[in-house]
Amino acid sequence: MSKQGTVIITGASRGIGAAIAIALADQGYNVACLSRRGELPVVPHASDVALARCTAFTCDVTRGESLQSVFEQVAAMGEPIVGLVNNAGIHLEGLSATFSLNDYETVFSTNTTSVFVSCQHIYPHLVSAGGGLIVNIGSFFDKLGVKRNLAYCASKAAVGAITRCLAVEWAGKGIRVIDVAPGYITTDLNREAMTAGPLREYLGKRIPGREPGTSDDVAKLVKALFVADIPFLSGETIYVDGAQGIAH
Numbered sequence: 227m228s229k230q231g232t233v234i235i236t237g238a239s240r241g242i243g244a245a246i247a248i249a250l251a252d253q254g255y256n257v258a259c260l261s262r263r264g265e266l267p268v269v270p271h272a273s274d275v276a277l278a279r280c281t282a283f284t285c286d287v288t289r290g291e292s293l294q295s296v297f298e299q300v301a302a303m304g305e306p307i308v309g310l311v312n313n314a315g316i317h318l319e320g321l322s323a324t325f326s327l328n329d330y331e332t333v334f335s336t337n338t339t340s341v342f343v344s345c346q347h348i349y350p351h352l353v354s355a356g357g358g359l360i361v362n363i364g365s366f367f368d369k370l371g372v373k374r375n376l377a378y379c380a381s382k383a384a385v386g387a388i389t390r391c392l393a394v395e396w397a398g399k400g401i402r403v404i405d406v407a408p409g410y411i412t413t414d415l416n417r418e419a420m421t422a423g424p425l426r427e428y429l430g431k432r433i434p435g436r437e438p439g440t441s442d443d444v445a446k447l448v449k450a451l452f453v454a455d456i457p458f459l460s461g462e463t464i465y466v467d468g469a470q471g472i473a474h
């Protein structure tokens with residue numbers, strides 16, 4: 227039996243989701259790590275103890291039956307399920323005039339519809355546990371107008387709306403829902419573009435502190451939300467973007 231119960235994290239094999247998984251495992255949570263490849267979190271500083279608290283599950287969040295099956299498998303492990311982090315997301319971009327409906331729907335099914343469906347699946351478990359915390363990973367693009375990013379921006383704005391609606395509707399069950407919205411975060415996948423070239427130059431001018439964030443910046447915030455357990459904090463979008471989203 228873990229000290230804290232189980233938290234389910236989507237997209238926990240790499241990047242921000244992997245860092246969140248290890249941060250919560252370090253706090254004593256058991257962590258169900260969902261990804262299409264079903265791999266354990268890849269985080270350089272992960273301890274053996276933390277990794278031993280992580281269990282990898284193969285799951286495509288765009289497929290309802292895949293999500294349902296994994297939630298059933300996690301429940302069958304017998305630990306109370308106390309939280310969910312909806313982190314899996316993709317970024318597709320292109321000119322709005324010609325962006326395909328197929329790509330638009332792929333972005334929404336991964337970034338937005340999966341959040342709604344996962345929340346529906348966890349609801350009975352959190353009600354049984356007497357409440358719990360859902361953290362949705364949004365983006366500071368939710369409040370910006372970004373060329374070539376209509377689908378991504380709209381999908382993340384909808385995550386904020388889902389967060390607010392569920393926070394209000396489920397507050398009476400002790401369930402809190404928070405949207406954590408990162409700015410530019412360096413991960414293994416984008417490290418090259420974030421460290422040199424035109425994007426790096428642009429960010430050096432646009433981010434007030436001149437440096438993009440790290441997966442650990444986001445993981446520390448999500449960990450703090452779980453550990454601090456603040457009953458009156460729900461429904462908000464919390465930006466972790468180095469103040470880029472409010473800079474003139």
Ligand SMILES: NC(=O)c1ccc[n+]([C@@H]2O[C@H](COP(=O)([O-])OP(=O)(O)OC[C@H]3O[C@@H](n4cnc5c(N)ncnc54)[C@H](OP(=O)(O)O)[C@@H]3O)[C@@H](O)[C@H]2O)c1
Nearest residue numbers: 237238239240241242261262263286287313314315365411
């Ligand atoms: N990086 C940034 O600068 C940034 C900024 C703002 C917001 N965000 C948001 O933060 C979240 C994580 O981003 P990231 O940069 O860490 O992404 P990433 O490095 O590309 O990792 C994405 C994770 O999600 C999984 N995944 C992708 N599609 C999935 C699906 N259909 N079903 C299940 N798992 C899936 C991937 O594993 P598999 O490929 O094995 O499925 C992987 O574990 C996303 O929601 C993203 O929009 C990122």
